[in-house]
Amino acid sequence: MTTDHAAPELAERAARLRVAVIGGGVAGLVAAEAIAAIGAHATVFESADAAGGAVRRGEADGLSFDAGAESFAVRGGHVRALVEDLGLGGLVVEPEPGGAWVAGIPGGAAPLPKGxxxxxxxxxxxxxxxxxxxxxxxxxxxxxxxxxxxxxxxxxxxxxxxxxxxxxxxxxxxxxxxxxxxxxxxxxxxxxxxxxxxxxxxxxxxxxxxxxxxxxxGGSERAPGAAVQGLSGGMTALVDGLVARIELLGSEVRTASPVEALDRDGDAWIVRVDSGRSLSEDAAGDRGETRSPAEDVSSQPARSTTDAPTRFDGVLLAADEATARRLLAPHVPALDAVAAGSSPRIEIVTLVLDAPALDAAPRGSGVLTVPGSHIAKALTHSTAKWAWLRSAAGSRHVVRVSFGSQGEDPATAGLDDDAAATLALAEASALLGVDLQPSQMRGSHRARFVQAQPSAVLGAAERRAAAAAAIAAVPGVGATGAWLSGTGLAQVVPHAKAEAERLRHALLWR
Ligand SMILES: Cc1cc2nc3c(=O)[nH]c(=O)nc-3n(C[C@H](O)[C@H](O)[C@H](O)COP(=O)(O)OP(=O)(O)OC[C@H]3O[C@@H](n4cnc5c(N)ncnc54)[C@H](O)[C@@H]3O)c2cc1C
The missing domain is CATH 1.10.3110.10 (protoporphyrinogen ix oxidase, domain 3)
Known part of the structure; x- marks a missing residue:
């Protein structure tokens, strides 16, 4: 237990602590905030030109929207508590009550049954x-x-x-x-x-x-834990809020800073950033996203990496599984014995449409598909689901079409952007039951993701526990992110906080 007498000494020790966080998705940002909150210094290294990872902003036809995660599960209350803590509670919104449909059944499509x-x-x-x-x-x-x-x-x-x-x-x-x-x-x-x-x-x-x-x-029409909320203006407000908080606490987020290697020198960790590579190329490549500079509406500008402090007391991996394993391999050999999870590739093509036939939201908030029945996996009619986006879009409609799932690469993978948008339009037309012509498309945005293996996949829980145990056995290192916590912000946020607290405690008391 900390006594009043020990507190100043502990505070001094905390102020001297420097921790590197590798990966600036929500997991890395939440972890960095928890480290900075005790007065320690966190440096987040993010390879892309904006923080946020799977929570990212897209833009088409002058409209901004969520290109990745668009909501958070209310379950557990962790994300909501974070949102409130960052002063963003006023932005919380509920999705419209329309409900989703299922497509690929005889007769085409029907509302997904309630309850x-x-x-x-x-x-x-x-x-x-x-x-x-x-x-x-x-x-x-x-x-x-x-x-x-x-x-x-x-x-x-x-x-x-x-x-x-x-x-x-x-x-x-x-x-x-x-x-x-x-x-x-x-x-x-x-x-x-x-x-x-x-x-x-x-x-x-x-x-x-x-x-x-x-x-x-309990006979309710909504399954327990299924409720979600969003943020007016998009989920990237959460990312912007976290970055602002980290900087307010005197720590930093370095975007366009891909970590290439992690070395050890005694108790110190040395983070090697490849500052020689083209920042914009790296950023687009790492995010797996294609967009023109004019479309880039990232809120955090790319920064130079030349003045990056390279020695740290501890390091917290918050990148995707493949990157985390590669960087940790020399230091956590026991990880080798833990099988890697399969990571589905997902592409989201968002279309901005002039389509009055969609005004009546013919498929509610969107469509799920019977596997094998369509090329696309799912569709969200975003302007029917989120009132804030409908207001911003005016008479236009925003529809996002998802491709790819576990064991099946996205059908868009080998296509250029125009061909991917054309395929998405054809799939949207089929899934919404509305004729949509290329002339109705005012803009499109494409984003690629490698999703962590879903936590509910058989064997994933055991693999995650084994990987976490191997990492925790090595002093000065921690790891978080969807591959360890399970996908979804409701799991990512509390795991990142707990792992940062574990690491900071271990570093303070060693
Ligand atoms: C399309 C999509 C939609 C989703 N929708 C929802 C939703 O509506 N609600 C919900 O709760 N969840 C949703 N999820 C899941 C949720 O977004 C993720 O589980 C969560 O954002 C993962 O956060 P993370 O920080 O662990 O990983 P990521 O967001 O993937 O962040 C990892 C970061 O590490 C960086 N990185 C990688 N290598 C390096 C390196 N060498 N050096 C430095 N940085 C590196 C990456 O650029 C990235 O920014 C969605 C996911 C996807 C893909």
Whole structure:
């Protein structure tokens, strides 16, 4: 315990601490803020020309929007607490109530049924469920009510459990679109203990899967933990707020600073930044994004890296898994024994359209697809989902089309920007059920991402725990980011804070 007597000495020690944070996505920024908050000095090295990582701004036809993450889960309250702490509480907005649709079913598309959990219906006879799975699917799903629940052992695979109890139609038309949309993975690969930890026990209590879903959702139309919020003006306000806070605390964020290597000299860490490479080329390459300089609306200008302090007392890796493993390899050899997670490549093409036929939001806030039915994986009708964007867009519509998922590269991967926009327009037309012509497209933006392996994929939890243990065993080093916390800001934010607190404590008391 810290005594009053020890406090000044501790504060002095903290003021002398220098910590390098590698990666300026939300994880790195949250970690840097937690280090700076005790008076230590954090230097964030970010390879791109703007901080934020998967939370990034896009621009087309003079309109700014979220090109990556567009919301945060309310679950746990961590992101909301951070938003409030940064003084951004006034920007919090709810999505419009339109709800999503599912496409790739006979008849084209239908609203995603209300209620349910991970797409599993509470009542297979509900009209909105029947509309998607048909009478055959409904009768098959009803068998779930007759079968005794498995009481010895339980299914860890979401897909296996649903197929066994409710059949293929529920699995493919309801559960798979949701799991592909939320986790970028097929339900067969989803670990129930992570995605819905209480479901197996509820199934044993209730005697059926639909009964378990009813018990867990309490009959509510919204699944527990499914609520999301956004920020008026876009999620990048969170990034700007974090960067401003870090700088206010006397620490710094160095953009356009790709870390090439990490060396050790006794207790000190030496961060080697490749300042020789073209900053703008690096930035675009690392972010996997194509955009012209005129389109670049990043809020943090690129800075010189020549005066970067290179010796640090500790280092916190907050980059993607492949980069973190490469930089840590000489220092954490035990990581070699931990299998790397597969990281789906995702592309988002955002279209700004003149399309009065979309004024009525024909597919609510967007569309999830039955796997294999369309080239695109999902579509968000952003101006139907977010009122702030609708106001900014005036009569225009913003639609974002997602490509790629676990085990399947995005169909846009080999295309140039024009061809990718043309494909996105064709997919949008099919998914929205509205004829959209190239002449209606006022602008487009394309962003590429390598997503961390979703935390709910089978085996991911064990791999993450093993990787974290290997890293924690090496003094002076920490690691965070979606590959260790699980994807999604609701998981990334608390993990980054906890890991920064662990590292700063270890450095202060060594
Ligand atoms: C398209 C998309 C949409 C999403 N939508 C949502 C959503 O709506 N809600 C939600 O909660 N979550 C969403 N997510 C997930 C969420 O955005 C991520 O889990 C989270 O932002 C990851 O943060 P991170 O800091 O761990 O990683 P990243 O954001 O990937 O940041 C890692 C950073 O490290 C940098 N870096 C890499 N190598 C180096 C190097 N050598 N030197 C220096 N820097 C380096 C990268 O440039 C990057 O900025 C979405 C993700 C994607 C891809």
């Amino acid at each position: 349910g959990l991970l797409g599993i219906p509470a009542n297979p006879f509900a009209e909105d469920v029947r509309r998607v799975i048909g009478w055959n699917g409904t009768w098959r799903a009803w068998l779930d009510r007759l079968r005794p629940p498995l009481t010895i052992g339980h299914d860890r695979s979401l897909g296996r459990l649903v197929r066994k109890r409710m059949g293929d139609r529920v699995l493919e038309r309801l559960v798979a679109p949701v799991s592909t949309g939320v986790y970028s993975a097929h339900p067969d690969d989803i670990d129930l203990d992570v995605a819905a930890p209480t479901l197996n026990a509820a199934l044993t209590r209730a005697g059926s899967l639909s009964g378990a879903v009813t018990e867990l959702t």
